[in-house]
Every structure is written in structure tokens, then in C-alpha cells.
Amino acid sequence: MALLEILEFPDPRLRTIAKPVETVDDSIRELIDNMFETMYAAPGIGLAATQVNVHRRIVVMDLSEDQSEPRVFINPEVTVLGDDEAPYDEGCLSVPGFYESVDRPTHIRVEALDRDGNPFTLEPDGLLAVCIQHELDHLNGKLFVDYLSQMKRQRIRKKLEKLHRARA
Numbered sequence: 001m002a003l004l005e006i007l008e009f010p011d012p013r014l015r016t017i018a019k020p021v022e023t024v025d026d027s028i029r030e031l032i033d034n035m036f037e038t039m040y041a042a043p044g045i046g047l048a049a050t051q052v053n054v055h056r057r058i059v060v061m062d063l064s065e066d067q068s069e070p071r072v073f074i075n076p077e078v079t080v081l082g083d084d085e086a087p088y089d090e091g092c093l094s095v096p097g098f099y100e101s102v103d104r105p106t107h108i109r110v111e112a113l114d115r116d117g118n119p120f121t122l123e124p125d126g127l128l129a130v131c132i133q134h135e136l137d138h139l140n141g142k143l144f145v146d147y148l149s150q151m152k153r154q155r156i157r158k159k160l161e162k163l164h165r166a167r168a
């Protein structure tokens with residue numbers, strides 16, 4: 001297994017639209033294992049392949065406290081099931097140190113493939129529904145900061161750019 005480098009906002013590579021996975025083979029499963037290792041090490045609860053600069057439609061997630069509920073979504077499709085929306089304080093491994101409230105639909109259906117390539121359907125609620133929408137956004141080149149005011153987004157960008165300069 002291997003730890004992968006996580007791209008950080010405002011890296012333009014985070015704006016890449018990921019391509020569908022055509023065949024769920026061992027190379028995809030190896031990438032998934034490395035994504036889990038990277039997410040658990042961070043630690044985080046969700047990671048999209050886009051964030052590790054692999055532009056394929058793959059998401060890993062684990063909302064448990066003890067790494068006991070790993071979830072994989074390959075080629076995920078989300079359908080919004082009603083008009084209800086709710087706010088949640090979101091964070092992101094690609095926007096480290098910042099949490100802001102984002103409104104999203106509360107009732108959704110998710111269709112995806114699992115790590116064996118078998119299709120499944122889920123009607124998640126709560127944090128799982130929030131997290132899936134956040135991760136699907138990554139596969140479409142979108143970040144949670146895109147939902148904030150331009151002023152807030154600019155503040156976050158400047159602070160992260162300063163951090164990146166200090167690191168270099």
C-alpha cells in the first residue's frame with residue numbers, strides 16, 4: 001500500500017472532470033486501497049480520486065470512529081428526491097483547516113458500483129448524504145468553497161497560498 005499526495009485548493013488540477021471507470025479490475029482495487037490508506041492517515045471521512053490527482057470516478061468513505069465501515073462508490077450517480085435542503089459544516093482534505101456551512105438536498109438516491117463492479121443503490125440520509133454529494137462534486141471539479149461568498153473563498157485561498165509558500 002502507499003500514501004498518496006492530496007492536492008490542495010486552489011490547485012487547478014482539482015477542477016478536472018473525472019472519467020468513468022470502464023472495468024473494475026485489480027489496478028482500480030489497488031488505487032482504492034491506497035485511497036483508503038491515505039484517507040485514514042489524514043485522517044478524513046471521505047476522499048475522491050480527483051484529490052489524489054487520479055481523474056477517474058471513484059470515491060472512498062468511512063464515517064465510523066474505528067475504520068469499521070469502509071464504503072466505495074465507483075461511477076456514482078445521485079438523484080435528488082425532494083426540495084428539502086439542510087446546512088452542514090463541511091470540511092475537506094483539500095481545504096485543510098477550514099469548515100463552513102453548506103446547504104444541500106437532504107433526500108437523495110445514489111447508484112454506484114462496489115469494489116467488485118457490482119451495482120448497488122442507496123437512499124442515505126444525514127452525514128452520509130452530505131458526504132456523498134461533497135465527494136461527487138470533486139469528481140465534477142467542484143469544491144465546497146464554491147458554495148461560499150467570493151469574499152470567504154478569497155480569504156481561504158489567500159491563507160492556503162501563504163501556507164503553501166511557507167511549506168515550499
Ligand code: QAP
Pocket residue numbers: 042043044045046047088089090091092093095096097098099130131134
Ligand atoms: C468531506 O472531509 C466532508 O480541514 C470529507 O484540517 C466533510 O474528510 C463531507 C479534514 C464534512 C461532509 C462533511 C479536514 C482533515 C478532513 C481538515 C474530510 C483538516 C483535516 C475532511
Ligand code: CO
Pocket residue numbers: 091092093094134135138
Ligand atoms: Co473534499
